[in-house]
Amino acid sequence: MNVNGTPTRTIWLADDGRSVQIIDQTRLPHAWEVITLRSMAEAARAIKDMWVRGAPLIGATAAYGMALAMAEDASDANLQAAHDHLYATRPTAVNLRWALQAMQDCLRPLPADQRAAAAYQRAAALCDEDVEINYAIxxxxxxxxxxxxxxxxxxxxxxxxxxxxxxxxxxxxxxxxxxxxxxxxxxxxxxxxxxxxxxxxxxxxxxxxxxxxxxxxxxxxxxxxxxxxxxxxxxxxxxxxxxxxxxxxxxxxxxxxxxxxxxxxxxxxxxxxxxxxxxxxxxxxxxxxxxxxxxxxxxxxxxxxxxxxxxxxxxxxxxxxxxxxxxxxxxxxxxxxxxxxxxxxxxxxxxxxxxxxxxxxxxx
Ligand SMILES: CSC[C@@H](O)[C@@H](O)C(=O)COP(=O)(O)O
CATH class of the missing domain: 3.40.50.10470 (Translation initiation factor eif-2b; domain 2)
Known part of the structure; x- marks a missing residue:
């Protein structure tokens, strides 16, 4: 949608190709502030403290949270730990569980050195799918x-x-x-x-x-x-x-x-x-x-x-x-x-x- 006439999404990859940017929804309608998420823990905080909210965006943020986790440590142990940490953020919107499962299904079969790239790709695809779905709705x-x-x-x-x-x-x-x-x-x-x-x-x-x-x-x-x-x-x-x-x-x-x-x-x-x-x-x-x-x-x-x-x-x-x-x-x-x-x-x-x-x- 347009913000001050500029097409904008609610979540996107930052210019460094690793961090993720979101709009701080706790500041709206009084201020427009973009927050950069640099770690899985920050993505989890963004969901829990409702900087982002709404079922589909919670799912999208969790997906990017998994990508940030894989960029930090792509081991099996961290895959599970990141899943569990993000899953505990908010209990009601089932899109959170769905997105985390989609990321696990994509990442678990891969060798660790391929997981970060695949995670960013899957998270981006999940966001594009959300846009298409909503347009169809x-x-x-x-x-x-x-x-x-x-x-x-x-x-x-x-x-x-x-x-x-x-x-x-x-x-x-x-x-x-x-x-x-x-x-x-x-x-x-x-x-x-x-x-x-x-x-x-x-x-x-x-x-x-x-x-x-x-x-x-x-x-x-x-x-x-x-x-x-x-x-x-x-x-x-x-x-x-x-x-x-x-x-x-x-x-x-x-x-x-x-x-x-x-x-x-x-x-x-x-x-x-x-x-x-x-x-x-x-x-x-x-x-x-x-x-x-x-x-x-x-x-x-x-x-x-x-x-x-x-x-x-x-x-x-x-x-x-x-x-x-x-x-x-x-x-x-x-x-x-x-x-x-x-x-x-x-x-x-x-x-x-x-x-x-x-x-x-x-x-x-
Ligand atoms: C497309 S969003 C549908 C719901 O997520 C929305 O109506 C809602 O209840 C959001 O609750 P929130 O607590 O702000 O995350």
Missing amino acids: GGHGLTLFKQRWTERKAAGAERLNVLTHCNAGWLATVDWGTALAPIYRFFDEGLPIHVWVDETRPRNQGASLTAWELNQHGVPHTVIPDNVGGHLMQHGMVDLCIVGTDRTTASGDVCNKIGTYLKALAAHDNGVPFYVALPSPTIDWTLDDGIKEIPIEERDATEVTQLTGRTASGQIETITITPAGSPAGNWGFDVTPARYVTALITEKGVCPATRDGLAGLFGV
Whole structure:
């Protein structure tokens, strides 16, 4: 996507051909800062501390983390140690496990002296695949968006109103995004669209990241507090919802950023289509019951008790919003049962959120 008019990805190889560069997403929307990762440990820290985040970008960063590890020490022992270290960074997005497995499968059969070069190649290919997958998701989503727009236009609507939660855009992937890819494609065709952006407490991925990237691309949008969506749906102000996912079970249960489930319930109650966009590496074919089986990340309570933003004088500062002594809970994700999902949008096409639907597309 374009940043200040320049095509940019979220992760790339540095000019030295060994280090890896990323955008520090903790600084957005207030500052644009590029960080250079020089070791596997730094790649792991980038994932854990959410300098990068979003399921596909977590996978891509882990893949480059393995490449950095092989440049440091390409022994069998380090291959396993790097895998284990990176795997422990965040528990919910299954793309992490998928990417690490892809790297292991590529590297383990090779002699140690060939592993570093092969690892950089595989990591780069994995990033290119992510871009292609997301572009294809955008195309399939675009067809659905156009169908909905035809209905809404006939009913007198002036624009397609889309609600999204968290950030499943360009910043969450290598490029394009998953849930935002159809939005960009629809907008690029000159069709009228407006996006309701859930702020997405506690870390505000919607207010800080989705709003920032929609701004960069010029897509009309409005940031809303997380509890507004139900009201908008009751008043016919949302034509469809679309979100990404960190892990979707083989049966179609969708795990995504905390609060997604409540939006799906509101959409169901109001007859608003609720779509989930996902690349195939986000499907966990080993799981059936998302609520019982998907590990839900719990993060530090300070993400709830504190807020960071820019003051009137331009300083970036953190403030506390809760009384001293009040504990806070910080679950990062929730699971939306498949029955509330209108359809899944994948790189292979659109399917019902069912085992048969996914198996039909992927032949699994
Ligand atoms: C294409 S991204 C889909 C999800 O990864 C996204 O919606 C999300 O929940 C990200 O969570 P985060 O905690 O910011 O990594």
